[in-house]
Amino acid sequence: MKHGALLTALLTAAVVAMAPAPASAQDLAGMWELSQETGRGTRTSTLSLTVDGMTLTGTVTTTRGRRGGGGGGPQAVAISDGKIDGSSFSFTLTRTFGDNTITQTYSGTIDGATLTGTIEGGGRGGGGQPRPFTGKRPS
Secondary structure, eight states, X not given: OHHHHHHHHXXXXXXXXXXXXXXXXXXXXXXXXXXXXXXXXXXXXXXXXXXXXXXXXXXXXXXXXXXXXXXXXXXXXXXXXXXXXXXXXXXEEEEEETTEEEEEEEEEEEETTEEEEEEEEOSGGGOOOXXXXXXXXXX
């Protein structure tokens, strides 16, 4: 009987040891490539994050066109209100275009080398439907 209990304990310990460790806040630090599907195709941006305890800081860099069809160069915008809670994160991105200010809230989770989440706000009148995004480490 003791042999069976010992074998069960060893097998349980082996399974627990092989389970992937949960993502930590520190795993968020660094560069990420974000992708978001839109009515005009896939929009990509680069997310650069720094972690200090449970606080998240960094920038989102996008290439956006200007009105009238003109191209826009990369625009890095600082994030604000960045928070981390276990594998969950959130931050706010505020951009100004002329007289218009657009605020978006990003929220999501990290699972290994993948981010998944939603972007809220930024639509006309500050509304709009939440839009999903995914993120991965640059190749």
